[in-house]
Amino acid sequence: MTRDRAMAAEQAHGAPPRRIAVTIPILTNIVRAIAGEDFQLTTILHGTADPHSFEPTPKDAFRVAGSELLFGIGGHFDEWAVRLFGAGSAKAKCPAVFFLNQLSESERREYLLLSSDAEDEHHHADEGFDPHIWLDPILVRELLVPRITTAFSACYGEASEFEARAKSFSAELTTLDQALRAQLSNLNSRKFLAIHSSWTYYCRRYGLTCIGELESSPAKRASMRRMVALVELARSKNVELVVADNAIDAITANKVAAELSGRVAVIDPLGINSLESRASYADVLNNITTELRTALGS
Numbered sequence: 001m002t003r004d005r006a007m008a009a010e011q012a013h014g015a016p017p018r019r020i021a022v023t024i025p026i027l028t029n030i031v032r033a034i035a036g037e038d039f040q041l042t043t044i045l046h047g048t049a050d051p052h053s054f055e056p057t058p059k060d061a062f063r064v065a066g067s068e069l070l071f072g073i074g075g076h077f078d079e080w081a082v083r084l085f086g087a088g089s090a091k092a093k094c095p096a097v098f099f100l101n102q103l104s105e106s107e108r109r110e111y112l113l114l115s116s117d118a119e120d121e122h123h124h125a126d127e128g129f130d131p132h133i134w135l136d137p138i139l140v141r142e143l144l145v146p147r148i149t150t151a152f153s154a155c156y157g158e159a160s161e162f163e164a165r166a167k168s169f170s171a172e173l174t175t176l177d178q179a180l181r182a183q184l185s186n187l188n189s190r191k192f193l194a195i196h197s198s199w200t201y202y203c204r205r206y207g208l209t210c211i212g213e214l215e216s217s218p219a220k221r222a223s224m225r226r227m228v229a230l231v232e233l234a235r236s237k238n239v240e241l242v243v244a245d246n247a248i249d250a251i252t253a254n255k256v257a258a259e260l261s262g263r264v265a266v267i268d269p270l271g272i273n274s275l276e277s278r279a280s281y282a283d284v285l286n287n288i289t290t291e292l293r294t295a296l297g298s
């Protein structure tokens with residue numbers, strides 16, 4: 001248990017446990033795989049909050065205060081954490097790590113997709129990358145693991161410990177990728193309509209067709225015009241499954257599915273319940289994939 005070990009470390013060294021802040025739950029699982037058990041990780045997003053529109057409160061700033069390092073996805077996705085980290089952690093030991101912001105031009109070209117909003121001509125392509133990279137284990141291995149490892153090594157030394165954990169976690173991600181591929185190999189249908197655009201990298205990796213990524217901003221949710229557009233799109237593609245990320249999306253999903261005589265699956269792409277159960281990143285991805293496979297039919 002992190003807390004027990006952190007408390008044991010405190011008693012042993014007479015110093016409070018080292019605290020790290022992470023923006024979203026599933027990223028906490030990824031960071032923990034490299035950090036090991038001697039850090040106290042605080043996940044900023046909690047409950048049913050939507051990361052795209054999250055507005056931190058003073059209470060959140062208090063929870064993050066004293067964190068020495070911050071990890072976030074980057075872009076416009078969780079930039080609210082910049083203010084929070086700045087406000088709550090004046091004594092932050094190390095610079096915050098936002099993965100999308102650190103990628104090289106060639107990494108962006110090789111790995112990233114544009115968000116559906118960015119395809120809109122009013123947006124600059126360079127600020128409009130799809131942020132949902134954590135749902136592809138290979139992107140996690142290639143883009144996140146090296147940067148998390150570098151950040152811990154730079155901040156705390158002991159590079160060989162972090163590197164050893166990164167190496168075994170990378171191997172685990174390779175195995176996970178193969179396991180997910182096998183899980184999704186014999187499906188009745190490989191397409192679904194997503195109410196929110198969380199699934200694009202995952203679908204690209206596993207040869208699924210996710211349609212309906214018409215919005216990435218919750219502000220656009222639930223308008224009648226949008227619902228009609230989703231129904232028409234789903235009909236034209238003969239889609240029967242509508243995937244909702246959470247209870248709010250499920251309201252739209254149920255309406256769309258009713259029009260299609262289709263069905264709804266609610267699948268959480270953020271691993272919100274994984275923190276309490278201490279499920280690993282691989283557990284979360286395996287669970288998501290089992291839920292999706294069941295919903296698609298195999």
Ligand SMILES: [Zn+2]
Nearest residue numbers: 052132197198
């Ligand atoms: Zn999202």
